[in-house]
Amino acid sequence: MTEPHIPLPPPPEEVRHVACVGAGVIGGGWVAHFLARGYSVTAWDPAPDAEEKLRRLVDAAWPALTQLGLAEGASTERLTVASTLEEAVAGAQFVQESAPEKLELKRELLARIDAAAPAEAVIASSTSGYPMTDMQTRAANPGRLLVGHPFNPPYLIPLVEVVGGERTDRAAVEWASRFYEAAGKSVITMDRELPGFIANRLQEALWREALHMVNNGEATVRDIDASITEGPGLRWAFMGPCLTFALAGGEGGMGHMLDHFGPSLKSPWTRLEAPELDSALRTAMVEGCDEAADGRTIAQLVAERDQGVIDVLRATGRLSGAGSVAARERSGDA
Amino acid sequence: MTEPHIPLPPPPEEVRHVACVGAGVIGGGWVAHFLARGYSVTAWDPAPDAEEKLRRLVDAAWPALTQLGLAEGASTERLTVASTLEEAVAGAQFVQESAPEKLELKRELLARIDAAAPAEAVIASSTSGYPMTDMQTRAANPGRLLVGHPFNPPYLIPLVEVVGGERTDRAAVEWASRFYEAAGKSVITMDRELPGFIANRLQEALWREALHMVNNGEATVRDIDASITEGPGLRWAFMGPCLTFALAGGEGGMGHMLDHFGPSLKSPWTRLEAPELDSALRTAMVEGCDEAADGRTIAQLVAERDQGVIDVLRATGRLSGAGSVAARERSGDA
Structure with missing residues (x-):
């Protein structure tokens, strides 16, 4: 990679504090996951009722996470909801952005996160739709921006697809892959950007064929679902x-x-x-x-x-x- | 349906004896399934070592089937290997054909099964590739011929897709669906022939996309498999x-x-x-x-x-x- 190298982040297994920007279904799911794995989490979301919804999501997920086995020290009390994005990411060792899928919004948010987060923090986007190359255009330090694409719900489905953009430092991609693994995820590290990454391409192919079948009256929704589950x-x-x-x-x-x-x-x-x-x-x-x-x-x-x-x-x-x-x-x- | 109606088969839940024609991986899997569900089974396969291989397959599957729960009276001793196709199907109340995927072979075998099986027996093919319309051309009684497409291994994966050809009696399709359910399978009954039926179309779409990715160096086999299982x-x-x-x-x-x-x-x-x-x-x-x-x-x-x-x-x-x-x-x- 030819981009300026990022400052050395801490060893992935020594990360203790992460920030989650965007706290809807996916962002909130990340919050629940990181809390269950024993991290302290600072979250931010601009919606007026975001904190209440987020705490409800975490509380709803906690019994499942307890069944799965909580990390030592894991607690819902280690969640802080910040009142500004800048405050949320100020002390973060890692940032997970899960804003709505709007390119302009993502560009702007990632630039703001980059400006406010500690220089050594790696910053990941949950996007399922945009290549990081298109999202990292405005950030001062694009080398530390990458995609960490989860599956719903992020606190239960292990998969995370990790891939950088053209201006992402390879070291950041490697660090993020190791960090997610330390955080209990199953990681696929991709060496190039591909629309839909891997799993979504596969399930999208299946999904489109299913839509064709329903469209042609060849099979019902129930047939399609049963043909897979059975x-x-x-x-x-x-x-x-x-x-x-x-x-x-x-x-x-x-x-x-x-x-x-x-x-x-x-x-x-x-x-x-x-x-x-x-x-x-x-x-x-x-x-x-x-x-x-x-x-x-x-x-x-x-x-x-x-x-x-x-x-x-x-x-x-x-x-x-x-x-x-x-x-x-x-x-x-x- | 306009075809001649088939003689009334027994109520599906009263079937006690089935014949399996072809005893390879799929046919042998059917044998194991039917034995485990308490049926007596007569099998035939032209390969010289077919009986030895079949009994080995059934013995290998039996511990799994025991875990799943055997039907009352289920026993590997209720398997008879016949020396001719005609002998195998002579007393059958239901016949499952699982020969290799060769159209001419299937046409010929189904005609022979139809000629030798009791008039009231319904006859199903395990084909994954051919519509029954193309396979029932030579049988004297095409109305009782239909597709009962299983998944590998048939003794573990519940799904069976049931569909008739143009000359299949609708009553035979309905009877077979009820029979398979009585035999512990999960049935999808299709009202028209569709290449690949349902599940194979869906997994084939996913599979082709996977081949494209490997072909382009976008993902490895391991990535693809992990992206699904995780x-x-x-x-x-x-x-x-x-x-x-x-x-x-x-x-x-x-x-x-x-x-x-x-x-x-x-x-x-x-x-x-x-x-x-x-x-x-x-x-x-x-x-x-x-x-x-x-x-x-x-x-x-x-x-x-x-x-x-x-x-x-x-x-x-x-x-x-x-x-x-x-x-x-x-x-x-x-």
Whole structure:
């Protein structure tokens, strides 16, 4: 990276105080998460009833967080609601911005946060929509601005996607990834900006296909939801789509699966056109699965999958017996 | 439907004996499922070592099935491996065909099954690729032929998609849906043939987007899998994508979500183009979600989601604490 380097932030595991700018559903969820992990949190939100709503959100989340296991010293009393943005970030070692998705607003807020926060603090945006390159334009120190994109609710869903903009210091990205992990999140660090990052691209593809189906009268909302919760969704809670599909290849794994099901990429199974399955892509998928399997054999992965499905079925109250989706009658005219 | 009606099959819950034609990973999985639900099963597969492999598959699945809870009288000893297809289906009240995905083979097998099975037996194909309309061409009694598409492994994943072809009797489709439910499956009954049915279309859209990302070097296999298992996959094990997205709309539910995030359907968040979000589609989504919510308020759904995520995290050994995805360094040049 060619941008001016940021002042050295503290070791990620020594952070004790974070600021959250914006305290709606996502920002408030971050507040709850950081409190539960034992941080002290200063929050700010311009809405007049923001403090009341935020404390209600945190209180509502606390029983769940207690079930998950609170960090030592975690307390809702470690939340301070500041009356100005500048006051909120003044002593922060890390800042999480979760303002509404409006580019101008984000640009302005990030510049103000940058101006008011300690020089060594890293500043992350929860944006799901904008690349940091477009948001860091007005900040005096863009090197410490990056995206830390959570999933709703941030206090329960582990994933955070971390990615910098063109003017972000690589060291800030690495520091933020380590900080989020220290704070109990599961981190994917991206080396380039991509609209929708990773998870949203994947679920958006699924979502758009679902909309097409409803639009064409091919399936109902209920069908679509049931097709996931009673089908692939049971596996995706613990094994991703790539490794899951590798198991469809039997002992031959991903390679065999691609050779066997490759032709179906040409089938009209969705409105999305697939890339050409050339040898480079085949190799990338096979080697990627080998890496993800991390030494586990196909038989071991199958055993893990089976046990995982059983555990998930049990956890969600669906041990076998009666079918859980009622037969549905449509007066269709197929 | 205009086709000749099939002879009346027995009430679905009185079926005691099923035949499975084809005993590979899917067919063998069906055998294990039916045995565990207390049926007697006759299987046939032309491979020379089919019986040995099948019994090994059933034995391997049995501990999992025992965990899930066996039906009264369920026993691996109720499996008979027949030496001919005709012998296998001769006394069957229901036949599940799970041969390799080759159209000519399926056509021929289904015609032979139809010729040999009792007149009142309903016959289902596990195909994931062919519409029944294309497979039932040679059978003397096409009215009783339909698709019963399972997910791997059929003895663990509840979903079965049931759909007939143009010449299938509607009564056979209804009977099969009720039979599968009596046999412990979760059934989606479709009123028209659609390439990939429902769940495979959804996961294929996600899969194709994943292949594009790997192909472009935008994400690794490990990133893709982690983005699901640490993110939306945790929710999809018990709440489908539509209801999940409805919760992103806060108290306004799906309607507010579509109004707020509708514009992102125009964003390049995947390579799949979305349908136009006109008022008809908006209404279909909102009413569909209302129907799926079945009287539950948004607050109740949020509480269910949160408890579900906690249960799934606990079941899969991921109660909070250290991030479960190791920081990953790529020598990128963003």
